[in-house]
Amino acid sequence: MSKITRRGSTPAKTSRAGTAKTPPKSLAANPRQRKSAAAKLGQAPAAKAASKKSAGPASRSAKTSDKAASRATKPWTPAEVREAFTRFRNANPEPKGELEHLNPYTLLVAVVLSAQATDAGVNKATRALFAVADTPEKMVALGEATVRDYIKTIGLYRNKAKNVIALSEKLIAEFNSEVPRTRAEIESLPGAGRKTANVVLNMAFGEHTMAVDTHVFRVGNRTGLAPGKTPLEVELGLERVIPPEFMLHAHHWLILHGRYTCLARSPRCEVCLINDLCRWPEKTV
Numbered sequence: 001m002s003k004i005t006r007r008g009s010t011p012a013k014t015s016r017a018g019t020a021k022t023p024p025k026s027l028a029a030n031p032r033q034r035k036s037a038a039a040k041l042g043q044a045p046a047a048k049a050a051s052k053k054s055a056g057p058a059s060r061s062a063k064t065s066d067k068a069a070s071r072a073t074k075p076w077t078p079a080e081v082r083e084a085f086t087r088f089r090n091a092n093p094e095p096k097g098e099l100e101h102l103n104p105y106t107l108l109v110a111v112v113l114s115a116q117a118t119d120a121g122v123n124k125a126t127r128a129l130f131a132v133a134d135t136p137e138k139m140v141a142l143g144e145a146t147v148r149d150y151i152k153t154i155g156l157y158r159n160k161a162k163n164v165i166a167l168s169e170k171l172i173a174e175f176n177s178e179v180p181r182t183r184a185e186i187e188s189l190p191g192a193g194r195k196t197a198n199v200v201l202n203m204a205f206g207e208h209t210m211a212v213d214t215h216v217f218r219v220g221n222r223t224g225l226a227p228g229k230t231p232l233e234v235e236l237g238l239e240r241v242i243p244p245e246f247m248l249h250a251h252h253w254l255i256l257h258g259r260y261t262c263l264a265r266s267p268r269c270e271v272c273l274i275n276d277l278c279r280w281p282e283k284t285v
């Protein structure tokens with residue numbers, strides 16, 4: 001494969017997808033439609049009023065209130081969840097992520113490198129790296145010192161370079177140079193954890209997994225969709241409530257929603273396509 005893809009593209013696609021730099025277009029950005037949908041879903045006006053009453057500056061204690069508040073709200077009904085993901089799908093049928101890669105192997109490496117780093121920062125380094133090493137053999141041939149040099153702009157690069165070489169050696173020795181297809185096998189690779197496995201299984205192999213990063217964690221808690229104290233709790237909660245037909249893209253819809261709309265400090269509730277469904281008491285609409 002020669003072209004670069006980005007995390008979030010439909011599996012097997014290899015075009016330069018993932019131009020998600022612009023926020024996905026907001027829902028049927030028609031507030032009337034949203035109100036009417038909420039009415040159909042049985043949202044009580046009183047609850048809405050109560051939410052408004054408690055609204056305050058979005059930045060105020062946002063982090064702590066995200067978790068505590070959402071746990072106290074009533075769970076979403078199946079109809080509401082379906083409505084939310086139908087809106088995400090209508091607004092962005094093929095969500096694209098932003099982590100560039102060429103094949104399952106480079107996806108795996110990119111995800112390992114992305115821990116505590118931004119996708120943009122990782123892409124900057126991996127464009128040159130993947131141009132010379134897009135297979136485990138080529139990466140091992142480069143050697144740890146050279147890999148380190150390519151990725152030195154990424155946080156924790158020394159340890160990450162070590163892991164990239166070690167996981168490449170393991171792929172060659174134990175998996176015929178292929179990225180394995182089971183969670184346990186992926187998690188056995190140096191530097192790869194549950195989130196890495198979820199991303200790779202979802203993007204490379206089309207599995208209905210839910211990788212929970214900081215954005216998904218925030219959205220799951222803040223909206224009340226899947227409250228949880230840990231990423232695993234949120235992951236399992238989301239898997240429980242999201243209908244299978246939405247699971248292939250749910251991870252990216254939620255990431256993009258958190259990255260561009262439900263921002264950590266100043267959520268853009270006024271353009272949020274699920275603002276009538278969101279349970280966060282501090283939402284600003």
Ligand code: SF4
Pocket residue numbers: 222223261262263267268269270272273274275276278279280282283284
């Ligand atoms: S209304 Fe939307 S943007 Fe605002 S807190 Fe809820 S999900 Fe986030």
